[in-house]
Amino acid sequence: MKFVDEAVIDIAAGNGGAGCMSFRREKCIPFGGPNGGNGGKGGSIWFVGDRNLNTLIDYRYARRHEARNGESGRGSDQFGAASEDIVLRVPVGTIVKDFETDQILAELIEPDVPVLLCKGGDGGFGNMHYKTSTNRAPRQHTPGWPGEHKKVRLELRVLADVGLLGMPNAGKSTLITAISNARPKIADYPFTTLHPNLGVVRVGPEKSFVVADIPGLIEGAAEGAGLGHQFLRHLQRTRLLLHVIDMAPFDDVDPVQQAKALALELKKYDPELAAKPRWLVLNKLDMVALDDRAARVKDIVKRLKWKGPVFEISALAREGLQPMLHAIFEHVHAQVEQPAPPVDPRFEADTPIAAPVVDEPVRPVRAAKKVAKAAQADNDEPVDPRFAPIEPELEIEVTAPAAPARRRSRAA
């Protein structure tokens, strides 16, 4: 399916139905009273992240999504029906931005968690709503409230832990094929890959991470050279970038020069992305003579003034992959925030035990002494304050309520 990672659509929620003004008119029922019902609510527009989608192509064709208006209220106590909401399913990782202001309205990171983007208008009140004991024949009724409408830009940023970055033909697609279940097209011409591919890497039982392979980047991408640099947005959510470098390029270009140019492009696109942890992956080691390898690697690292981790691999021959995968997994795993275990408030240490409610102040010193004495009574082990016996005979200072002052006039 065609990969589309951007779309602009209009969304409009439904208006609320109008309230009705009506009176009960029936034979032999004088003064029947108001019976106009409220209007129904207009449909809202929700977005939901769907794990099974990976493109925004549907929104290239269907560009306007309108929910229906709420039904108007009617006489005979009838309320208008609310309209159905519209749920737009988008790939997980989609960002919804306001078209005019570019403000982020929603990020759909969690699958199947609906996010409200346009609220439907509430229904208006019928005259039945206004009846009171003093206003028995109200003629007020209100129209429905309008629904929200927006023009939004949808941007897909794939959710991956690790991103592969490199010049065209560096071997990124070969690497993702070697380590994961992804099968992108591989060929010996530049720009084989035209859209991001995701692959799940299984390092061991219950140990996995997701890798994203993106199209190659060249010098001047910020100005539109090659495929431009727009797809770098797919690396913005990763935790680690693997900078794949071809150690034996065909046309004898300098890999160090290219690596520096690529780092510059990264900075031009987004300084935050350039600041992400980046590791060097020197690929196509099999193309370098055995006795020349160490010197070549040392030379590249030295000229790049590289301080971070360096891995020497051959994606095609599948050499040197395992140590790299384990190191990546450790890094990614360490960065994933561990969600705090749910705490049952009943067993929370800080929760005070329900104390007897007393209005008068307790004498603190004597009460504390008694608690300490009770704790030492049976054994010497320190007693958890939560399980300390509640002192029944707390010394309570009872102050007699002040006698009401007599009026002087009476006393006199």
Ligand SMILES: Nc1nc2c(ncn2[C@@H]2O[C@H](COP(=O)(O)OP(=O)(O)OP(=O)(O)O)[C@@H](O)[C@H]2O)c(=O)[nH]1
């Ligand atoms: N000898 C050798 N060839 C490799 C290795 N890795 C990749 N190649 C070859 O390099 C060529 C380009 O590989 P790709 O994986 O398509 O490169 P890419 O970085 O994805 O390129 P683009 O998608 O165009 O950006 C292919 O012909 C691969 O067979 C390697 O480790 N050793």
Ligand SMILES: [Mg+2]
């Ligand atoms: Mg490729």
